[in-house]
Amino acid sequence: MNEDGRGPSAEPLLALIGEHRDSIRAALGDTQYALLLARLGELAEAPPEETMAVRRGIRGVELALRPLPFTHPLRSALDRVRLVAAPPGPETVSEALRLVNLFTHPEPEPEPAPGPELDPDPAPAPGPLPRAASESVFARGQAPDxxxxxxxxxxxxxxxxxxxxxxxxxxxxxxxxxxxxxxxxxxxxxxxxxxxxxxxxxxxxxxxxxxxxxxxxxxxxxxxxxxxxxxxxxxxxxxxxxxxxxxxxxxx
Known part of the structure; x- marks a missing residue:
């Protein structure tokens, strides 16, 4: 319980999704994984001040994760989420947007140090994926529904x-x-x-x-x-x- 007596929020669950994204992908079938990505995109575009819209987004993500095996590390966090008791805050939407960026633009593997014949000034790594691009991937129909x-x-x-x-x-x-x-x-x-x-x-x-x-x-x-x-x-x-x-x- 939180200090105010309400159930735990969704932010820890979202953080674990990012931490275990590789094992999530391995555990879910293609259709199940596509559904999870679509639900994360919908949560990321929910207006943070509209509690019901954020709740619906959280529920969509939660349901998309239900096919995970009971031995998966996310299961305990998933079972602790209380959508009715824990009103979501703006951090929920911002964390979902971070996940969308992470899934659509994963961090590149570190490159070896440049040798004498390599360009010492490589092009900078691309920045975070803009919100509009994130939405177009999951919420605008590019991901299969x-x-x-x-x-x-x-x-x-x-x-x-x-x-x-x-x-x-x-x-x-x-x-x-x-x-x-x-x-x-x-x-x-x-x-x-x-x-x-x-x-x-x-x-x-x-x-x-x-x-x-x-x-x-x-x-x-x-x-x-x-x-x-x-x-x-x-x-x-x-x-x-x-x-x-x-x-x-x-x-x-």
């Missing part, structure tokens, strides 16, 4: 399934070139209204304010459940899925 590559229904298809306006608990992903996308796992295959357990879990995950974070939880690997929650719909009791979401929200 695995969530938009998942099977999804259009807004018209969802209205037809729901018989009108869809419930706010449904995950709705913005895709300006193609229109809003609703991940298909939220509905029974072929026809029918949304799974009730999906709506229940989405309420816990605040899908109406953080749809990408909720989608990442459903579609990402979950060691506790033994697979991605979306793939286990109808195969595990609904209460097990709800319990896993409660454990995430409560930080267990």
């Amino acid at each position: 695995p969530l938009l590559g998942e099977p999804a229904l259009s807004a018209a298809e969802v209205r037809a399934r729901c018989g009108g306006a869809p419930p706010p608990e449904l995950i709705r992903l913005l895709d300006p070139p193609n229109g809003d996308r609703y991940p298909e796992f939220q509905f029974p295959r072929g026809s029918g209204t949304p799974h009730e357990v999906v709506l229940t879990v989405n309420r816990l995950l605040l899908a109406d304010v953080d749809p990408r974070g909720a989608a990442s939880w459903w579609l990402g690997s979950n060691t506790w459940l033994g697979g991605s929650p979306a793939s286990l719909l109808g195969r595990l009791p609904d209460q097990e899925l709800v319990g896993a979401a409660v454990a995430l929200v409560e930080g267990e």
Whole structure:
């Protein structure tokens, strides 16, 4: 706990991401790693004074790290983060921006001392990556967005399934070139209204304010459940899925 009785903040977790970036890359698959980079970019561009925007950014990073094995050094820090109890400060955004710069412009390997035939005045090393460039890599679409590559229904298809306006608990992903996308796992295959357990879990995950974070939880690997929650719909009791979401929200 902090001195004011609130849970620990996210800054130590972000610092560990930088410290262990090589082992993180080795532990995550390509799609999982791309998702982590995208979430770091989103956190880096969050307005520091907008607490909810920063919270959403932190949650996105946290969920993107969940596929790490339990033996990874980040797991203990990840499990200590309390997004509800610990209001983020401006340091959270600045640390995320530092990580974006680190991932997109790693420090060069030290070069050997110049010999008699080498240029004694090599060109200076490039400076930090500007914020705009950092955002263009992760937040402007250059990094692949695995969530938009998942099977999804259009807004018209969802209205037809729901018989009108869809419930706010449904995950709705913005895709300006193609229109809003609703991940298909939220509905029974072929026809029918949304799974009730999906709506229940989405309420816990605040899908109406953080749809990408909720989608990442459903579609990402979950060691506790033994697979991605979306793939286990109808195969595990609904209460097990709800319990896993409660454990995430409560930080267990």
